[in-house]
Amino acid sequence: MKLTYYPGCTLKNKAENFENSAIFALNHLGVEVQELSRWNCCGTVFSLTTDDLMHHLAPIRNLIRVKEANSDKVMTLCAMCFNTLKRANEYMKNDPEGLDKLNQFMYREKIKYDGDVEVLHLLELLKDEVKFENIKSKVVKPLTDLKVASYYGCYLVRPQEIGIDDVENPTIIEELISLLGGIPVDFPYKTECCGSYQTVDKPEVVAERTFQILQSVQKNQADVVVVSCPLCAFNLDHRQKETIQIFPGFKNIPILYFTQLMAIAFGCSEDILKFNLHYIDPKPILQEKGLI
């Protein structure tokens, strides 16, 4: 199986651990990943005002790149890219007049876009195309005894129309963790916003959210938290520095991408995991469980 892949900006620097582990895991599952030869920033947030056609240009241009690669499907890893690309696509499908205006503006593009690219998140692909039942047999190092809390955040599940799972109680990552041999841990804050881009001008607000979310994880006795958004990862991991300053009793907990656990279960070497990009080192707990 071959997949057209849109990485987005952050996967090429702060979230290289996400990209490398995902590609390793997909290759192990027999999926060939083909990155778009040309792509641009998706804009990171979907425009919420009705008259803001201009900001749908960036995501739609990326979908034109997918067509140019002779594909009608694109996979994303970053939850923000997934949300922006998919929402812009849905919006344009429902607004033919707006789409026509956009196409006229992009008159230099060789392809006229007509809303026919499907935007998929890696988790959907694993469940529906690779099929979850095929994953279990590919595990070489099961995540035995590792208690994993799955944090979804906002953009994978909201709004409902584009979400990959139940809007209030998604379980797709927990299903995957079970297949990898780990123990999924439920907790009530798994779709609670981490504060997102407020991390730039109000890091203390994000630290408070991080505290609430991770305290709930710890009450439910998880060893690690997995995420699928590089901004959630930054807020929950790196903002633990500020969290401990505001809440002195707070205990650190490692944050991983779900793909890193997949790569570990599929027997990757440690350099793929790029632990140097983490603030809280996941190595001690993974060593304790005999996983690295």
Added chain:
Amino acid sequence: MIVNISKKKVKSDFVTKVEELSGQNLLACYQCGKCSAGCPAISQMDILPNQIIRLAQLGLKNELFKSKSIWVCASCMTCNTRCPKGINVAEVIEAVRQILLRKRKDHVELKDLSEEEKREVPPIALIACFRKFTS
């Protein structure tokens, strides 16, 4: 707090503009408060999401413009998914922000961020912040 309600304000261009930019019917809201009950940001807010809708219905734009809440909402969409009347509350808050931003009143400035702060956060955080907080 003394609030002066007037027909002039209720019928003002501001109300029309908020409805137009958000694509929402403000009068559909019957103030059940479910948006505020589930909002993860209320600890930082001076007026609650349901109060934002009420103020918008009444055309009380100055109260909205000076509120801290409109900059605290990160459009997580929890309110939208739970509103029993199907109102997209996050879009209403976005509309109020946009009305201000489009007057060239940016909420953040790049020059106020240190090199260290810029280097520390991931690109998606910076881009999203400037997409949401500048015109």
